[in-house]
Amino acid sequence: MRVLVAEDLYLLRDGMIRLLAAYGHEVVATAATGPETLDAMLTRRPDVSIVDVRMPPTQSDEGLRAALAARREVPGLPVLILSQHVEQLYARELLAGGTGGVGYLLKESVFDGDQFVDALERVAAGGTAMDPAVIAALLSTGPADRRLDQLTEREHAVLGLMAEGLSNQAIGRRLFLSESAIGKYTTSMFDKLGLTDDGNNNRRVLAVLTYLNRT
Amino acid sequence: MRVLGSWLARAGVGFVRACVVAVVSLLVPAVWAAAVALGIRWGAGNPWSWVAPVVLVCAGTLALSRPVSRTIRFLVAQWTATVIPAGYRQAGPVTQLSTGYWWNGFSYERTSRDAFMDQKWRVRWGDPATWRDLRFTAIVPFTAGVIAAIPPAGAMEALFGLVQPSPALRVIGAIVAVAAAPYAWRAVVPVAVRFLRATPAMTLADRVDELTAQRADTTVAQAAEIRRIERDLHDGAQARLVALGMSLATAERLMKIDPDQAMALLREARAGAATSLSELRDLVRGISPPVLNERGLVDAVRALALNSPLETEVSADLRARLEPPVESALYFGAAELLTNAVKHAHATRARISISRDGTDIVVEVEDDGRGGAGVRAGGGLAGLRRRLAVFDGSLEITSPAGGPARARMVLPCASL
Numbered sequence: 082m083r084v085l086v087a088e089d090l091y092l093l094r095d096g097m098i099r100l101l102a103a104y105g106h107e108v109v110a111t112a113a114t115g116p117e118t119l120d121a122m123l124t125r126r127p128d129v130s131i132v133d134v135r136m137p138p139t140q141s142d143e144g145l146r147a148a149l150a151a152r153r154e155v156p157g158l159p160v161l162i163l164s165q166h167v168e169q170l171y172a173r174e175l176l177a178g179g180t181g182g183v184g185y186l187l188k189e190s191v192f193d194g195d196q197f198v199d200a201l202e203r204v205a206a207g208g209t210a211m212d213p214a215v216i217a218a219l220l221s222t223g224p225a226d227r228r229l230d231q232l233t234e235r236e237h238a239v240l241g242l243m244a245e246g247l248s249n250q251a252i253g254r255r256l257f258l259s260e261s262a263i264g265k266y267t268t269s270m271f272d273k274l275g276l277t278d279d280g281n282n283n284r285r286v287l288a289v290l291t292y293l294n295r296t
Numbered sequence: 297m298r299v300l301g302s303w304l305a306r307a308g309v310g311f312v313r314a315c316v317v318a319v320v321s322l323l324v325p326a327v328w329a330a331a332v333a334l335g336i337r338w339g340a341g342n343p344w345s346w347v348a349p350v351v352l353v354c355a356g357t358l359a360l361s362r363p364v365s366r367t368i369r370f371l372v373a374q375w376t377a378t379v380i381p382a383g384y385r386q387a388g389p390v391t392q393l394s395t396g397y398w399w400n401g402f403s404y405e406r407t408s409r410d411a412f413m414d415q416k417w418r419v420r421w422g423d424p425a426t427w428r429d430l431r432f433t434a435i436v437p438f439t440a441g442v443i444a445a446i447p448p449a450g451a452m453e454a455l456f457g458l459v460q461p462s463p464a465l466r467v468i469g470a471i472v473a474v475a476a477a478p479y480a481w482r483a484v485v486p487v488a489v490r491f492l493r494a495t496p497a498m499t500l501a502d503r504v505d506e507l508t509a510q511r512a513d514t515t516v517a518q519a520a521e522i523r524r525i526e527r528d529l530h531d532g533a534q535a536r537l538v539a540l541g542m543s544l545a546t547a548e549r550l551m552k553i554d555p556d557q558a559m560a561l562l563r564e565a566r567a568g569a570a571t572s573l574s575e576l577r578d579l580v581r582g583i584s585p586p587v588l589n590e591r592g593l594v595d596a597v598r599a600l601a602l603n604s605p606l607e608t609e610v611s612a613d614l615r616a617r618l619e620p621p622v623e624s625a626l627y628f629g630a631a632e633l634l635t636n637a638v639k640h641a642h643a644t645r646a647r648i649s650i651s652r653d654g655t656d657i658v659v660e661v662e663d664d665g666r667g668g669a670g671v672r673a674g675g676g677l678a679g680l681r682r683r684l685a686v687f688d689g690s691l692e693i694t695s696p697a698g699g700p701a702r703a704r705m706v707l708p709c710a711s712l
Contacts, residue, residue, distance in 0.1 A: 135590060142590040166577055166586045169602040170595060189570045 082205055083109040085127035087118040087144055088163075089136045093188070097131065100191060104198045115143030122151040122158065129182075129205035134164040134171070145171055157182045161204045164188065167212045176209075184210035184246070203246050209289050210246035229274075236270045239263060244289045303478075310478035311451070313375065314444045317484045320367050321441035324433050327356035357433060365429040365492060368436065372488045375481075383494040383502070385423040387415050424498045432491045440484035447477045510686050517683075528579050536572035540565050584624065593623045597630055597648055597659075604634050606643055606663070612650040618657065622709055625687060626650075626659050629680050633661040633703045636676065641665020641701055652709075659705045667699035680705075 084106050088094040098108045110125045112118040114137045122130050130151075136143040148160045161184035162175065175183050184204040190212070191197045200210035232240065235256075242252045249263040256263070267288075274288055331349035338345035369380050388401040390411045397404040398411035402418045405411035420426055453469030494502075543565040550558035580586065588596040594612040601608035617623070630648060637643040643665030651658050671677040671693060681691040689707035 135586070140589075145590075165573075166581070168587055168599050170587065170591075170599040173602075187573075189573045192566045192570055 082106045082128040082202070083125075084201075085110045085112065085118075085121050085125060085130040085132075087112040087121070087130060087132040087136070087147070089113045089133065093133075097191070100194055101198075104194065106198070106201075114138055115147045118144055119147040119150055122147070122160075123154060126155075126158075129159040129161060129201055131161050131163055131201070134162060142171075145174070149174060152178055152180070152183075156180050157207065159205045159207065160184070161186065161201055161210065163190075167215050169215060172211065172215045181207045181209055185215060186210060186212045187214065200246055208246055209244065211244050211289075213245055216241050216244050231273045232270060236266055236273075239266045240270060240288060243267070307474055307477040310481055311447050311473070313371075313481035314447045314477060316371065317368075317444035317481045318441060318448055320364055320371070321436040321444065321484070323364060324357055324360050325437045325441070327360065328353050331356070357430065361429045361433040362426070364433050364436075368432075368484060368488050369492060372485055376485055378485060378489065380488060380492050381494060382425065383498050384425045385419050387419045390415060424495060424501065428492070428495060428498070432488075435491055436484070436487055440487045443483040444480050446480050447473045449473075450476065510682070513682055514686055525579065525583065528575075532575045532579070533572045536568050536575070540568050540572070543568065585627065588623060588627050592617045593626055594650055596623075596627050597650060600627070600631055600634065601646075601648060604646070605638055606634065606646045608634070608646045608648060610648045610650075614650050614652060614657070618709055622657070622687060622707055625683055625689070626657070626705060626707060629684065629691070629705050630659055630661055632676060632680055636669065637661070637663035637665050637701070641667065641669065641699065643699075643701075653706070655708055655710065657707050657709045659707075660702065661705075662700060662702045664700050666697070667695045667701045668697040669693055669695040669701055669703075 084101055086094055086097050086101075086108050088097060088111075094111055094113070098111070101108055109127055110121045112121045118130070118132055118136070121127075130148065132144045132148045134142050134145045136147075145162060148162060152158050152160060156178060157180040159182035160175075162171070163186055164171075165188055167185060167187055172185050175185055182204055184200055186197075186200060190200070204210050229237075238256060239252055242255055247255065249267065250260050252258075253260045253263045271288060276288055331352040334352070335345040335349040338348075366382070369382060373379050390398055390400045390408060392398055392408070393404075397406060398408050400411040400415035403411075403414055405414055450469040450471075450473030454466050454473060457466055543561050547558040547561040547565065550561065585596055585599075587599045591599075594610075594614055597612070598610050601610045618626075634646060634648070637646050641663055643663035646661060646663040648662075649658075649660045651660075669677065671681060671691075677691065677693060684691050684705060684707060687707050689705060692704045692706075693701070695701035695703075
């Protein structure tokens with residue numbers, strides 16, 4: 082995979098490049114400021130961009146804004162936001178476009194290299210990878226979408242894990258169920274959410290977006 | 297007929313008021329006159345005829361100035377609803393120390409009675425209001441006092457012929473008394489307003505006191521906050537990093553001898569690093585929430601609302617970023633009010649609105665809880681009010697028992 086790393090701290094940028102190299106991914110560009118990030122995302126078109134939220138020149142949410150701007154230009158351009166803190170507010174903004182290829186994780190998620198690279202690959206493939214903290218916060222607050230009320234407790238759990246970005250196989254391992262059982266849950270869930278399989282849209286992503294975009 | 301009746305009533309009331317004003321304001325000159333009369337009576341040869349009147353004038357004026365001022369202030373407030381703030385300095389608390397002595401803010405005294413006496417005199421002498429009252433008692437007889445004396449003087453002439461018992465003068469006296477009665481007492485109002493109000497120096501002194509208290513408060517709060525942060529870092533992240541280093545050192549050593557245990561240690565070290573990061577994150581959130589730095593007040597409050605267990609609606613019409621200290625004060629204020637709504641009011645819904653009113657910024661937090669919240673000394677809301685006062689801001693709470701509660705924070709903001 083061709084990866085863009087946008088991170089202003091040299092130490093973390095360097096560590097990320099080494100980590101990705103260890104997993105056989107190539108870092109095609111790096112950026113250390115918001116404008117650089119936007120420019121690199123649009124000109125180099127990496128398979129996936131790893132972007133830090135806070136970056137120079139303003140030390141505010143430069144990176145997030147650059148990523149959002151790039152995705153407005155090129156919908157679905159895969160972005161994985163890495164931050165010291167996760168905020169529901171930012172998660173909603175990232176998901177508001179309604180397209181997949183989005184991830185939002187805490188920086189310490191790189192501690193588990195396998196899982197991190199797995200999430201990165203999922204995002205590059207148009208899926209989602211959300212930090213469990215965001216999912217947990219979304220679960221506990223906010224008025225629910227009517228359609229979500231119809232889901233059973235098990236289906237809710239499956240959807241939550243799906244929102245984190247896990248595959249059916251991984252969800253099955255977490256819930257101690259077989260992959261085919263999870264498949265049944267997801268099918269009934271998609272029906273309840275009114276997501277028909279017309280071959281064009283990724284139902285998994287749409288279900289997750291429905292789930293996360295409750296307002 | 298009715299017009300005449302009401303005019304007479306006004307004249308009667310005015311006459312009584314003029315008499316009262318004349319008596320009160322001429323009280324001090326009466327003491328002076330008595331002192332002079334005493335001196336004349338004792339004659340020039342008696343040495344006391346010079347000393348005693350001076351002592352009498354000084355002591356009498358000093359003793360009467362405050363009661364006279366208070367009375368005039370009271371009368372003006374009663375008759376015209378014009379309230380003139382007294383602005384007397386308040387005495388501080390008198391406390392007994394562990395040594396048994398009493399401290400009144402100025403000196404140590406052996407008994408509480410001495411301490412109170414000493415404090416009373418020191419406060420009285422140091423109070424600029426005392427000197428203002430003295431000036432007033434010297435001015436009021438020759439202005440309002442003289443004018444208020446016109447109706448009673450006219451009446452005296454008409455009834456007793458005090459000046460000259462000629463019938464013409466008596467008639468003139470009666471006319472003057474009746475004509476002047478409704479107006480003569482009114483002269484006391486402008487005089488009192490002009491000379492009894494707080495002087496700019498007193499207003500400034502009050503402001504300085506207020507600011508001194510606030511500065512002390514802020515300094516104490518800041519020091520406590522820094523200590524808390526130090527403790528959190530010392531017991532949390534620092535200790536964890538030390539443990540992390542130790543685990544890594546041990547793992548390095550074990551790598552060759554016992555790779556399995558080295559692996560376990562490395563996993564443990566990773567978990568420790570994650571925990572210390574999450575602790576640091578919580579700490580940072582308490583000092584200065586990242587969203588507040590990155591996005592400003594409105595989005596930070598939105599993020600707060602999203603994280604709140606309450607169903608919270610946020611409305612805002614504020615584009616510009618504010619000064620960081622103002623943003624921080626309002627953010628933590630809103631956070632505290634929202635927490636109160638959850639913890640104490642058992643609310644289920646809340647509404648936060650952020651708006652500007654001229655150069656003020658207004659943040660309102662409403663909830664549907666059970667209400668009954670109030671500002672108690674030492675309570676959370678009193679602390680919030682103090683923190684807002686540092687910026688000359690205010691906090692108003694409307695929280696009837698049974699709800700709904702509404703809190704309104706107003707902060708002047710020059711940058712708006």
